[in-house]
Amino acid sequence: MTAKMNYPEKKILVVREMEVQMVPCAIPYVFGPTLGSSEKNIASCGKADEMGIENLVAKVEEVDIDGKIAYTPTHRIDFDKVVFATGSIPFVHASLEPSLALDGVFTVPKNKELIDKAKKYCDSVTDIVVVGTGFIGVEMAMELRESGKNVTLLGGSPHIFKGIFDREIAAQAEEILSSQGITFIGGDRVAAILDRNGDNIVDAVQLESGTIIDTQAVILATGYKPNTELAEKAGLPLGDYGGVVVDEYMRTKNGDVFAIGDCSARRGFITREPSKVMLASTSAAEGRVAGSSLYSLKYMKKFNGTIAIFSTIVGDTVFASAGITEEDALRNGGEIVVGSFNGVNRHPSTIPGAQSQFVKLVAMRHGGQIIGGQVVGGNEAGEMINIIGLMIENNMTIYQVMSIQVATHPMLTAAPTSYPIVMAASMTANAMEK
Amino acid sequence: MTAKMNYPEKKILVVREMEVQMVPCAIPYVFGPTLGSSEKNIASCGKADEMGIENLVAKVEEVDIDGKIAYTPTHRIDFDKVVFATGSIPFVHASLEPSLALDGVFTVPKNKELIDKAKKYCDSVTDIVVVGTGFIGVEMAMELRESGKNVTLLGGSPHIFKGIFDREIAAQAEEILSSQGITFIGGDRVAAILDRNGDNIVDAVQLESGTIIDTQAVILATGYKPNTELAEKAGLPLGDYGGVVVDEYMRTKNGDVFAIGDCSARRGFITREPSKVMLASTSAAEGRVAGSSLYSLKYMKKFNGTIAIFSTIVGDTVFASAGITEEDALRNGGEIVVGSFNGVNRHPSTIPGAQSQFVKLVAMRHGGQIIGGQVVGGNEAGEMINIIGLMIENNMTIYQVMSIQVATHPMLTAAPTSYPIVMAASMTANAMEK
Structure with a gap:
């Protein structure tokens, strides 16, 4: 879709093995009462169709990189540019x-x-x-x-x-x-x-x-592993965890060949080491970068490595995490300080549906950059972790976070006087002095 | 509380007119079934008490700035530093x-x-x-x-x-x-x-x-107006909308006298003009800045002016806004571009409780900095607006936002492929080229 938006005159063809594609992250919910059936978990491609993106349901069995041809059992597809987005398979x-x-x-x-x-x-x-x-x-x-x-x-x-x-x-x-x-x-x-x-x-x-x-x-x-059988057969070099090696703009050494998503090799945002993290959101971001960089580098890419950023719900409680944990930071030899705050996700706490909200931050001892955060709370924690993710991406320090401006509302958030992300930053600043 | 954390050896006294203080933003909910009574809307001061902050319920009738004395009808209070936090009254x-x-x-x-x-x-x-x-x-x-x-x-x-x-x-x-x-x-x-x-x-x-x-x-x-009768009587200069004039660290010209919250004069983050916006969250941030700057400038202050950042819920739909609207930007002569995206707050959309989620962004035509955003959606919009607020505070551009990394989860957020903040940024980038 990004490619079509940026290069509307080009013909974009998606070749996919399966007629119907599920929303990957919702697969567990097919097994229980939440969705109850895979029929309720179909990813819609309606917008892509509307934009004039073409589809072919077939398995690509070979890609001739130099000749710029992909082969399915019944088709020969000539291309200018090829993007490997073959995802991951169970490990x-x-x-x-x-x-x-x-x-x-x-x-x-x-x-x-x-x-x-x-x-x-x-x-x-x-x-x-x-x-x-x-x-x-x-x-x-x-x-x-x-x-x-x-x-x-x-x-x-x-x-x-x-x-x-x-x-x-x-x-x-x-x-x-x-x-x-x-x-x-x-x-x-x-x-x-x-x-x-x-x-x-x-x-x-x-x-x-x-x-x-x-x-x-x-x-x-x-777990999962990169699905790179086709890429390997095409002669593309694979990285540490088996993903296709690409640069910041998702290009292989060959500027006409891209790899995005779980089949590409990734580095961690914080540790700079090879990363096994596989996330649909990161993959989507990579897709946007590749889609706008097919024929030229149109936009400067902001991020440089994968920030592990997750959320899930256990019972009625959301658990969300971004960046690196305290334990992993210490294991990597990080000189870090942590701070946390336990509050309530509504104010006053008598608002119906109020539940506790906990935030923990991990920051560099020198400089105070936030490198990780964990949130436990109500459904809103699913978006609060994206606030912390953005702080990590922007190299924000706990000192800056102590005076950020946030919207608060009795029915929707913690109190302005004890907004847990800000309070956790204050607690971290306090811990710095000990 | 910030003052006590930063200067634990100092005696901190809060003088307040009323024994019991309500949570201001929840007052409307006292009038209906949500809270039903002001008894359910009492702001707790438990943590301040635990920290050893003292209280006096009394009305300060005069502050002698030079002599460093405050007078109530029955008390004379000598101080080193004084913070006016007298709030606002109905206009x-x-x-x-x-x-x-x-x-x-x-x-x-x-x-x-x-x-x-x-x-x-x-x-x-x-x-x-x-x-x-x-x-x-x-x-x-x-x-x-x-x-x-x-x-x-x-x-x-x-x-x-x-x-x-x-x-x-x-x-x-x-x-x-x-x-x-x-x-x-x-x-x-x-x-x-x-x-x-x-x-x-x-x-x-x-x-x-x-x-x-x-x-x-x-x-x-x-509306409301700054409650500055006492400050005016004490001879402090008032600004355009009647608030006490302060610097970035909430100090008046006299370094021992501070004013924070609705009784202080504010400037808009984007227009740099005097601002009438009164928000508990901004006030709390100002309180933290003043509390850590009473005896020295301890932390560099990140923000520089008030970002209007709000949320509320109308029926079951959350409306949230940050920064400047399209209309106000145009009225101020801003050369701007807008983009918006209408999605769903769960994925797939068959997840129980899914509702539509709309994001609109306002960006500078030259450079692409995000200066405003509006969100309409489910309860999660109350925290999504804080993501947009942080983008504004960090001077992020739509180009950067197009590749940010976010956590997504079927039960909690929009799909990674169509996360509305990112899509609205893409739409804005697209609109730039027209």
Whole structure:
């Protein structure tokens, strides 16, 4: 769409493997009462169609970079410019890959047909093990639980949301999961997926500790990896985590060849190291950059690396995070200071629906730049984290944040006198002096 | 509280006229079902008390600046530093002031006793006229309507929310008011408040057009003015709209005398002209600046003028605005470009509770700095406007915003591919080229 807006005279063709595409981040909600069906999770392409963007449903099997030709089984497509946007596919540890052949063992791919199959299977059983405690794993566990299943959530780390939230915040989310009747087992890895009576149907999971958990289905939500088979075949160099190597404008070394989204290699905004973070919002931003840079560098690119910026809802509580956690900053040798504030998301607190709102900030000890933030609160936390994200992108310091101007309203936000982002900045400034 | 944090060894005394202080912005909600009583709208000072801040309930009648003494009827208070934080009081046009003596005519002061009186009176009648179409007037009208009153809302301008929203957006709010059964009459001013049978009870309002509206009560929500009687008596110079003149660190010419909040004179962030905007959030920011600058300039102040930044909820729809509107920018001779985008606040749009989300941005034609934004959407718009506010404070351009990184989540935000703030920036960039 950005390409068409910027180069309206060009013919833009999207070649996609599947007729119908789901909204990726809403896939867990297909499994429970929130959406209840993949039919309710279809990504609309109406605007692209209106703009005159063409579509071809086909699998590209080869791209001849030098000849500027892409081949599907039935078409030969000549191009001036090509953008690889092949996304990501589920990552499963090699030792567990053979178990994918068992009935009742599923990953969470961005593929409607496969999701429909997994959903139908889950509907037919009562005991389900979810492996993986990132957002997709936790959201799958919650939706399956809301559908009345007995759910066990397994994670290799002691706490869920590793690298996204500090442990004291993750622990709050774990408490909510527990109150919903989800069994969380952390700090133990899956050693094997078992089919003890040899009927090719999963019946248990064995952990490294020896624990055996009987189950009727296993969902492996153990992450994603760049889908770069096609790019690799075309001879494009891949980066550290397997993504296509690109510059700030999403160009490969060949100026006519771009890669965007989860199939591209990324660097962290703060650590400058290769990043495994895969986010639709970052991908969309990359798409906008590439779309406006196809034939010339039209706009100066503001960002330079991926800020991990996430949100989710656990029970009625939103957990959101931007940048780096305290734990990861310390692990990277960061000289940091943290500050936090616990307030209320309405004012006065007697306003109906008021709930607590917590903000934690991580700042550089020297200079005070904000490099991370975590918010726990009501639905508004989903946008508050974008305020913190913008502070990180703009290299703002806690000293600047202490006097920012914000809109507050009794029915919508915390009180102006104790707006938690500002108060957390003050607390961080205070902690600096100790 | 900031002063105590920064200068813990100092004795901090707050002298206040009233034992109990209401949350100012929630006063309209006392009049309807949302809070229902001023008892539910008490501002807590618990944290200040915990920090060891002292209190005196008394009216300061004189401040001797040179002698560094404040006098109440019963106390003499010696000080090193004094901060005027006397706030604002209702503004009523001189021609209507005598009518305040009639039974049934009220303003909306930040005074619990007077609000209780007005609320009791409103509860006893059925027909009420609200004069003034800023936030307080509109919110009063809605709450009174929700209590079952017949409400007529009068404004001198053709549209409500003058200077805060462009007319096409204000018109959306007017439609919601109308659907709730509120009668809005715009573009006509109150010529007189009538007591036709001379019993000292209001019985009608006469407009400049000649229209007479029978009523049992009149609420004058026609703005506020700085409460500077005490400061003026102390000899402090007042600025254009009557506020105490201060520098960027809230100091008067006398470095031991500060003024913060609605009683101080303000300048607009964008136009640099004197500003009448009175906001609790701006006041709180000023309080933090003064509190940390009492004995030394501790932190560099980030902001330089008041960004008008507001939010409110009309029916189930949030209206929020930051910076300058398109109309006001054009009136100021601004060479501007606008762009807008209409999306949905969840993704996919089948997520329960999804509602439309609209963003409009106003940017400088040369350079593309964002100088204003308006959001219409669900509750999340209350924090989205703070994202736009931060863009304005940071002098961000639409070109930078086109590639910002945001967190998105199906249950909490718009889709990453069509996040309305980013899309509105793209639309503005597009409009630049025309």
